[in-house]
Amino acid sequence: MQSPQAILFDLDGTLADTAPDLAAAINSMRLKRQLPPVQYNSLRPFASAGARGLIGAGFNITPEQPEYEAMRVEFLNQYESAIAVHSNLFRHVPDLLRGLDVMEIPWGIVTNKAMRFTKPLIPLLDLQESRCVISGDTTAHAKPHPAPLLEAARQLGIRAENCWYIGDDLRDIQAAEAAGMTSIAAAWGYCGATEPKHWKADAIIDSPLELLELVRAKHLQTAGS
Incomplete structure (x- = not known):
């Protein structure tokens, strides 16, 4: 691993804990159907999906089923109507971002x-200092x-191989690779x-401060070489 010239982050589950509002949208849909709510801990792992x-x-329905598309539209509308009621940055993410700013990364x-x-959502989470926001x-x-x-690297003017990408889902690691x-x-x-140990990432970290x-270690290593 070489010192990064830029750091790119996934949003949901990496920078921000948005699961409470995403789960609330599902349970609002269930309430309309007179169904009991799903336990939050059962929905949380799927927040990045x-x-x-x-x-x-929430409903055991897949995209192949005919009712899926209407439910998808309903879910997105419900989520949009209450997008940042309980969502927040994960603990120490602000410290991480300030640290990168100090290092001019x-x-x-x-x-x-x-x-x-x-x-x-980005300004509501106080992430507007991001140098680029690439949406789905x-x-x-x-x-x-x-x-x-690759589009993010292009917008930053930095070669992809000089970027690190951090995410909490297997798709993030696959995309980075x-x-x-x-x-x-x-x-x-x-x-x-699946557990991160099975993703074949270049590194696994347990907290934003560890990142x-x-x-910093890679930055100092490069400066001293």
């Missing part, structure tokens, strides 16, 4: 969340395709159905 994962967890966001949601519909492809990560970036698994996030220490 978008509508597909959450609708699957630019950072950006690459998420599969559509711009419809990222545009209002910014390019023709979403992660795990490398196109969003396909883009030629250093891949780092954020084990504090939602992580989905900051890793960046």
